Every structure is written in structure tokens, then in C-alpha cells.
Amino acid sequence: MEVVIEGKRRIKGEVVPPPDKSISHRSVMIGAIAEGTTEVERFLFADDCLRTVDCFRKMGIEIEFKGHDSVTVKGKGLRGLRKPEGELYAGNSGTTMRLLAGILAGQDFEAVVSGDESLSKRPMGRVVEPLRLMGARIEGRDGGRFAPLTIRGGRLKGIHYELPVASAQVKSALLLAGLYAEGETVVVERQKTRDHTEIMLKEFGGKISSNDGLVRVTPVEKLFARKVVVPGDISSAAFFMVAAAIGENSELLIKDVGLNPTRTGIIDVLREMGCTVEIQNEKTISGEKVGDVLVRGNGLCGVVIDGKIMPRLIDEIPAIAVAAAFAQGETVIKDAGELRVKESDRIKSIVWNLKKLGTEVEEFEDGLLIRGGRKLRPSDMESFGDHRIAMAMAVAAMSIPGQSRIKNAECVDISFPSFFETLNRISEPF
Numbered sequence: 326m327e328v329v330i331e332g333k334r335r336i337k338g339e340v341v342p343p344p345d346k347s348i349s350h351r352s353v354m355i356g357a358i359a360e361g362t363t364e365v366e367r368f369l370f371a372d373d374c375l376r377t378v379d380c381f382r383k384m385g386i387e388i389e390f391k392g393h394d395s396v397t398v399k400g401k402g403l404r405g406l407r408k409p410e411g412e413l414y415a416g417n418s419g420t421t422m423r424l425l426a427g428i429l430a431g432q433d434f435e436a437v438v439s440g441d442e443s444l445s446k447r448p449m450g451r452v453v454e455p456l457r458l459m460g461a462r463i464e465g466r467d468g469g470r471f472a473p474l475t476i477r478g479g480r481l482k483g484i485h486y487e488l489p490v491a492s493a494q495v496k497s498a499l500l501l502a503g504l505y506a507e508g509e510t511v512v513v514e515r516q517k518t519r520d521h522t523e524i525m526l527k528e529f530g531g532k533i534s535s536n537d538g539l540v541r542v543t544p545v546e547k548l549f550a551r552k553v554v555v556p557g558d559i560s561s562a563a564f565f566m567v568a569a570a571i572g573e574n575s576e577l578l579i580k581d582v583g584l585n586p587t588r589t590g591i592i593d594v595l596r597e598m599g600c601t602v603e604i605q606n607e608k609t610i611s612g613e614k615v616g617d618v619l620v621r622g623n624g625l626c627g628v629v630i631d632g633k634i635m636p637r638l639i640d641e642i643p644a645i646a647v648a649a650a651f652a653q654g655e656t657v658i659k660d661a662g663e664l665r666v667k668e669s670d671r672i673k674s675i676v677w678n679l680k681k682l683g684t685e686v687e688e689f690e691d692g693l694l695i696r697g698g699r700k701l702r703p704s705d706m707e708s709f710g711d712h713r714i715a716m717a718m719a720v721a722a723m724s725i726p727g728q729s730r731i732k733n734a735e736c737v738d739i740s741f742p743s744f745f746e747t748l749n750r751i752s753e754p755f
């Protein structure tokens with residue numbers, strides 16, 4: 326699908342972002358291994374989370390869709406999953422494959438997890454190696470570095486493991502496997518990554534603690550079903566934040582956004598770039614911080630983004646790169662090598678598209694430099710099959726007078742199926 330975008334400028338009004346993808350995945354996974362029925366209010370009906378639903382249905386879990394945005398998961402307890410017939414297909418979703426690997430490592434059956442072309446190229450050694458140390462038998466392409474993975478779970482033992490890459494998916498896989506292990510599992514993270522697994526496991530009665538970069542889990546006999554209310558996804562909201570930040574005279578209220586501090590790097594960066602971002606109505610729901618975010622565009626300047634903040638905004642870099650192209654001065658993004666192993670090589674994808682728009686960009690192994698503030702031209706852009714690239718470039722196109730095109734834009738269905746309609750609704754013509 327090719328989407329044509331007429332450049333418009335003013336972004337105005339109110340918007341509610343789609344439910345959080347990370348939390349939606351976890352609600353099904355943890356709900357499936359809890360005792361009782363977990364009601365999930367505001368589940369994300371998008372491709373990635375539906376892959377997680379399919380995988381658990383294949384393992385005998387009843388999952389019902391209720392209305393347009395809720396699901397119920399009939400949990401069967403820690404030992405209630407059954408051996409699936411055929412492969413478990415994770416599609417494009419890294420979160421599905423890596424977290425599922427952790428749960429499968431604790432089961433006493435064999436299962437195969439596969440993915441689409443993009444997911445089959447993403448590194449799986451980072452979960453395979455520590456899960457093997459815990460006692461799981463896992464095979465995969467190239468010695469287990471790539472999917473499909475064949476996982477034979479069994480008796481696991483807890484490990485003390487320092488994450489070689491800052492990854493919430495790897496941490497979560499080990500914590501989930503730790504539910505089945507003998508003794509304590511300790512994951513050491515040098516940079517704090519999103520902690521939705523820890524929060525939800527605690528809500529469901531898990532024994533888990535986090536202190537000073539050490540996350541510890543010990544097995545419990547049972548997890549107990551809980552109602553989960555999923556906040557809006559700050560990673561989806563980020564596209565609107567940037568749209569409002571770069572739009573002249575723009576003001577946008579984004580409601581019910583998840584504000585877990587491990588995810589709010591985008592807000593810090595936009596403020597540092599000179600944008601007004603106000604948080605209103607903060608509350609805590611299902612253990613997660615939520616609030617409304619008001620963004621007012623009033624001119625941006627370049628920034629340096631590196632180091633510890635990276636895990637707090639890793640999925641927002643495509644949107645931030647667009648903000649940088651519209652900002653005065655240079656923006657440098659470093660320590661972002663992880664972008665090369667997402668749904669596309671996001672450093673390459675960003676550089677390719679920004680150059681088409683007339684931005685001066687330099688590519689580094691672990692990041693990029695963007696010289697902002699030049700007059701940009703409308704263009705034909707390419708998603709490279711990556712939802713976040715399609716959405717970021719649509720936001721850029723929206724602020725450039727004239728007609729741009731985004732090729733292969735159907736990939737927005739991965740995390741935000743109504744993205745283009747929503748973007749149209751909040752933007753006004755010149």
C-alpha cells in the first residue's frame with residue numbers, strides 16, 4: 326500500500342493513542358500462566374499483539390475478544406500450557422519471540438517458534454545463550470543465533486546474568502524463565518530498560534524485586550489473574566508529539582499516555598529541544614503511571630542524545646530524527662547501535678528517507694548526525710517494511726508543503742492500524 330500525504334501544517338485538538346504494545350503482549354503471556362481469568366481492558370488489536378494471542382491459543386489458552394478493545398485470557402496456571410500442534414508463528418514481533426522463548430524454556434514439551442523475513446534476521450542468540458545456561462535445550466539457525474528456534478524446556482536453574490545489551494526483551498525472557506527455575510534468577514542491567522514485566526509480575530503475585538540494577542525473581546507456586554488496564558502507548562504517541570512540536574502554531578493534547586519513567590525519554594528530549602510539554606492528570610493504573618500530555622510547538626533546536634537515555638527512547642529515534650530535521654542546528658544520536666537490529670536497520674532507513682527530503686545527514690555505526698533547519702522538499706519515501714519508519718516519515722511529510730508518498734505503508738498495522746486516519750484528523754490544511 327502506498328499512502329499519499331498532502332503537506333499540512335497545523336496540528337490541533339485531542340487524541341488518544343492506541344494501547345501500549347509492550348504491556349498488551351505481557352497481559353496475554355502472564356495472564357495465560359496465571360490462575361483464573363485475566364480481563365484486559367484496552368488491549369492493542371494490532372498485528373504484533375495478535376501474534377502473541379495466536380501463539381497462546383495454540384498452546385490451549387482460551388482468549389476471547391470483547392467489544393472493540395478488550396480481551397479475556399483464561400489462565401491455566403504455570404504448568405497449564407500444552408504442546409502446540411505445528412509452529413508458533415511470531416510474525417514481525419521481536420517481543421513475542423523473545424518473551425515466549427523465556428516461557429517455553431520452562432515447559433516440559435518441545436515447541437518451534439518462527440517469524441517473518443525481518444524477524445528471522447534479528448539476533449536471537451541474546452536470549453538463547455542465557456536460557457541455555459539455565460538448562461533449556463534450544464536449537465536454531467546458525468547455532469541458535471537466528472529463528473526459527475526449537476525450544477525444549479525442562480528443569481531450569483536460576484542464574485546470575487549481566488545483560489550484554491540493554492534489552493527489556495532479554496531481561497523479560499529470563500525473568501519469565503526464572504518463574505520455572507530452581508532458586509533465584511538475577512538479571513543485572515547496566516542501563517535500566519522498560520520494567521513492564523516486573524510491574525505486571527508483581528501485580529499478579531510474583532516474587533520479584535528490583536534494586537540498583539539488579540532484578541531478582543524467585544519461583545512462586547501460583548500467579549493470580551488480575552484485571553489489567555493498558556495505558557496508551559507513548560511510542561505511538563511520540564509521532565503526534567513530534568508532529569505538534571514541528572508544526573507551526575500547533576497544540577495537541579494526547580490523553581491517557583503511559584508515563585512509566587523507563588519510557589519517557591522522548592519527553593525529556595523534546596523539552597531539551599525547546600518544545601513545551603506539560604503533563605496533566607497523572608495517576609497510576611495497574612501499577613503503571615498514566616497521564617495526559619500537552620505539546621505546544623514553538624521552534625526546536627538540535628540536541629545530543631547518547632548513553633543511558635537510549636533505552637528510554639529507543640523506539641522513538643525515528644520520530645526524534647524527524648524532529649531534528651526540522652530543528653535549528655545539529656542533532657547527534659550516538660550509542661544507538663541497537664537500531665540496526667530492529668524491524669529494519671533503522672539507522673539506514675532514517676538516513677535514506679531524510680536524504681530524500683533534502684536533509685543533510687551523516688551515518689555512523691552506532692548513530693547519526695542530522696543538520697536541521699534546511700528547507701525540505703516533498704518526496705517518495707520507503708518504509709522498508711518497518712512500522713516506525715512509515716509513521717515517522719508520514720509526520721515529516723505532513724509538515725512539508727506539497728505531496729509526498731510513503732511506500733509499503735501497510736506495516737503501520739504492526740502497532741497502530743488507525744495511524745493515518747488519526748494523523749489526518751488532527752492536522753489542518755495550510
Ligand SMILES: O=C(O)C1=C[C@@H](OP(=O)(O)O)[C@@H](O)[C@H](O)C1
Pocket residue numbers: 346347348419420491492493494495497519639640663
Ligand atoms: O520489551 C519490550 O516490549 C520491547 C523492548 C525493546 O526491545 P529490546 O529489548 O530489543 O531493546 C523495544 O525496542 C521493543 O519495541 C519492545
Ligand SMILES: C=C(OP(=O)(O)O)C(=O)O
Pocket residue numbers: 373417418419420421640667668713740
Ligand atoms: C522493536 C519493536 O518491536 P519488536 O522488537 O517487538 O519487534 C518496535 O515496535 O519498534
